[in-house]
Amino acid sequence: MNSLLKDTTVGLSLPQPYLLFLGDSTELGFAKTASGLVDWAPDRCIGEFGLAGCTVSVGLPRMTPAQGHAAGARALVIGVANQGGFISEAWVAALVEALEAGLDIVSGMHSRLETIPALADAARRTGRQLIDVRVPPPGIPIGTGRKRSGKRLLTVGTDCALGKKYTALALHRAFVARGIDADFRATGQTGIMIAGRGIPMDAVVSDFEAGAAELLSPDAAPDHWDLIEGQGSLFNPAYAAVSLGLLHGSQPDLFVVCHDPSRTMVLGLDNYALPSIEEVIDMTIRLGSRTNPAIRCAGVSLNTSALGAADAETLMRSEAGRLGLPVADPIRGGPAFEALVDACLA
Amino acid sequence: MNSLLKDTTVGLSLPQPYLLFLGDSTELGFAKTASGLVDWAPDRCIGEFGLAGCTVSVGLPRMTPAQGHAAGARALVIGVANQGGFISEAWVAALVEALEAGLDIVSGMHSRLETIPALADAARRTGRQLIDVRVPPPGIPIGTGRKRSGKRLLTVGTDCALGKKYTALALHRAFVARGIDADFRATGQTGIMIAGRGIPMDAVVSDFEAGAAELLSPDAAPDHWDLIEGQGSLFNPAYAAVSLGLLHGSQPDLFVVCHDPSRTMVLGLDNYALPSIEEVIDMTIRLGSRTNPAIRCAGVSLNTSALGAADAETLMRSEAGRLGLPVADPIRGGPAFEALVDACLA
Numbered sequence: 001m002n003s004l005l006k007d008t009t010v011g012l013s014l015p016q017p018y019l020l021f022l023g024d025s026t027e028l029g030f031a032k033t034a035s036g037l038v039d040w041a042p043d044r045c046i047g048e049f050g051l052a053g054c055t056v057s058v059g060l061p062r063m064t065p066a067q068g069h070a071a072g073a074r075a076l077v078i079g080v081a082n083q084g085g086f087i088s089e090a091w092v093a094a095l096v097e098a099l100e101a102g103l104d105i106v107s108g109m110h111s112r113l114e115t116i117p118a119l120a121d122a123a124r125r126t127g128r129q130l131i132d133v134r135v136p137p138p139g140i141p142i143g144t145g146r147k148r149s150g151k152r153l154l155t156v157g158t159d160c161a162l163g164k165k166y167t168a169l170a171l172h173r174a175f176v177a178r179g180i181d182a183d184f185r186a187t188g189q190t191g192i193m194i195a196g197r198g199i200p201m202d203a204v205v206s207d208f209e210a211g212a213a214e215l216l217s218p219d220a221a222p223d224h225w226d227l228i229e230g231q232g233s234l235f236n237p238a239y240a241a242v243s244l245g246l247l248h249g250s251q252p253d254l255f256v257v258c259h260d261p262s263r264t265m266v267l268g269l270d271n272y273a274l275p276s277i278e279e280v281i282d283m284t285i286r287l288g289s290r291t292n293p294a295i296r297c298a299g300v301s302l303n304t305s306a307l308g309a310a311d312a313e314t315l316m317r318s319e320a321g322r323l324g325l326p327v328a329d330p331i332r333g334g335p336a337f338e339a340l341v342d343a344c345l346a
Numbered sequence: 347m348n349s350l351l352k353d354t355t356v357g358l359s360l361p362q363p364y365l366l367f368l369g370d371s372t373e374l375g376f377a378k379t380a381s382g383l384v385d386w387a388p389d390r391c392i393g394e395f396g397l398a399g400c401t402v403s404v405g406l407p408r409m410t411p412a413q414g415h416a417a418g419a420r421a422l423v424i425g426v427a428n429q430g431g432f433i434s435e436a437w438v439a440a441l442v443e444a445l446e447a448g449l450d451i452v453s454g455m456h457s458r459l460e461t462i463p464a465l466a467d468a469a470r471r472t473g474r475q476l477i478d479v480r481v482p483p484p485g486i487p488i489g490t491g492r493k494r495s496g497k498r499l500l501t502v503g504t505d506c507a508l509g510k511k512y513t514a515l516a517l518h519r520a521f522v523a524r525g526i527d528a529d530f531r532a533t534g535q536t537g538i539m540i541a542g543r544g545i546p547m548d549a550v551v552s553d554f555e556a557g558a559a560e561l562l563s564p565d566a567a568p569d570h571w572d573l574i575e576g577q578g579s580l581f582n583p584a585y586a587a588v589s590l591g592l593l594h595g596s597q598p599d600l601f602v603v604c605h606d607p608s609r610t611m612v613l614g615l616d617n618y619a620l621p622s623i624e625e626v627i628d629m630t631i632r633l634g635s636r637t638n639p640a641i642r643c644a645g646v647s648l649n650t651s652a653l654g655a656a657d658a659e660t661l662m663r664s665e666a667g668r669l670g671l672p673v674a675d676p677i678r679g680g681p682a683f684e685a686l687v688d689a690c691l692a
Contacts, residue, residue, distance in 0.1 A: 084488035085553070110553065142430035145583030145615055206555045207431070207456065207548035209587035237491030237637050241555035241591030248583050269491055283632070291583050
């Protein structure tokens with residue numbers, strides 16, 4: 001178990017600090033790796049680097065690779081994802097520029113850096129490293145559905161990229177602040193970069209998806225909590241397989257539904273309406289009860305980043321009343337979030 | 347599209363006829379590759395070869411590798427699967443014996459033949475081939491959920507290994523017999539060996555699972571039918587991720603539920619009860635309607651191999667009455683099966 005997790009223990013051994021690459025992104029939702037690092041590992045991030053067409057920012061000083069290196073950066077982290085996790089052709093020249101400026105490249109994309117000839121050549125020529133974080137450990141077993149000891153909470157969502165990782169990290173921080181023995185379990189590239197370990201669940205072969213989730217949160221002390229980062233959505237026509245394998249294998253006692261009230265359609269699929277929070281609760285209980293009949297919804301995490309403080313407060317209260325559940329925005333924190341933590345531990 | 351499918355076109359180019367390897371299997375459910383080849387490609391199968399502990403048979407003459415080679419066999423096909431698709435340590439000596447007897451080895455297991463040093467060495471020494479069928483084509487895209495033209499039927503199940511491939515093959519044969527333009531779409535190793543093409547869905551990385559299913563049944567003429575081989579079960583705690591990705595990506599108009607009435611617990615997981623047929627219908631419609639709101643259940647395929655003809659007939663009638671759906675055993679055929687085909691084409 002530990003040796004397998006150690007294979008993905010890359011956080012502390014990654015060259016740092018980071019310059020964050022934002023590519024040609026025009027939608028902040030696709031820059032979640034960069035955003036996550038800025039919010040949860042700010043001491044490792046010194047600047048951002050976007051192409052000419054890039055219209056998003058994660059609030060760091062803009063730097064070229066050469067300026068970043070001069071400011072102390074040792075790696076360019078690909079902080080942006082497109083649909084499918086491919087390295088875009090349009091990025092390659094900039095990545096070569098980074099290698100030539102003396103930076104290693106850290107990637108959580110599906111496609112391996114070394115398979116791109118221009119990058120492999122430049123890395124050899126400059127003596128720099130190409131580091132892929134999105135590589136599952138070897139020897140993942142088939143799932144068994146066996147009940148494990150310890151307690152588990154999984155964040156689920158109405159869609160991708162709306163707060164499942166943030167919510168699990170914030171709950172982990174809050175649990176630890178209350179003196180509870182807890183681990184954050186990372187399931188995606190950014191989470192792994194933040195936590196220093198985890199399993200990139202969307203890169204696991206589908207037959208082993210539930211088994212990988214079982215491996216991720218092993219038997220633990222009865223009062224230990226695993227806060228497991230969710231992936232995708234059961235209602236996403238591209239990624240639901242990842243979500244269901246993670247749900248079955250995590251066998252969560254609790255789940256928190258993550259939702260962005262400003263989003264009405266599935267990210268990147270404009271012909272698919274977002275499911276309602278109630279639909280997600282119902283489907284998660286129906287499917288999750290297969291491996292944990294005691295599964296229940298602890299509450300809702302609303303991503304209110306598109307709203308002002310007063311509007312956010314009003315919305316959270318009305319949603320809490322409507323659903324009969326604690327509703328909070330972990331980024332805003334406050335009493336609503338403490339009430340959500342209370343509900344998890346009740 | 348065609349070039350990707352061509353990458354998995356292995357049926358006709360495989361060395362043949364086959365000697366079928368049954369390993370140390372004691373449960374016929376795990377020998378489904380051998381059974382499938384005997385039933386749907388009997389002209390390519392000349393014998394079976396089991397280890398000392400093997401208690402199952404697929405009805406072919408027992409032969410050693412040397413006897414098989416003398417009788418004309420050119421390949422040993424691994425016709426048995428364990429949980430997870432690993433090459434068992436206990437099989438390796440027998441596989442080396444087959445290579446030394448002059449047979450190539452064809453495998454649909456997850457673990458690649460060439461990664462087992464004793465096999466790689468023996469293949470080099472004897473000049474024989476190690477052929478892995480369970481390799482997905484390169485370049486599978488992320489799913490889009492886009493509605494495709496043509497009609498699709500997916501076989502789903504209450505569990506693994508109880509007739510989803512058989513049912514799709516039998517329906518394909520019946521559709522073609524009625525003059526309908528139809529393709530059988532193989533999603534597992536045996537189906538691919540029978541059809542000569544397909545995608546091994548359980549070997550696809552989970553993020554691409556729905557995309558692979560979309561690739562498998564491309565746009566077609568409005569009256570063309572794809573009969574798609576199902577995988578696993580939405581209720582199987584190990585494999586549901588495969589089933590859901592296949593369901594979403596297949597966007598079936600129709601599904602047929604496959605069930606073995608003699609089975610009460612999930613194969614290999616004695617602490618998990620089989621879901622009811624009604625639960626499978628309900629869950630398949632709920633999840634499948636995400637990519638095809640018109641999805642409906644055409645009927646039930648009962649695997650009555652454990653029953654006599656009269657008992658099977660009685661059971662099929664009572665189940666049809668109880669469920670209000672056509673119920674047939676495609677292996678028995680007859681009027682009940684013709685009624686199921688009628689219901690599919692209604």
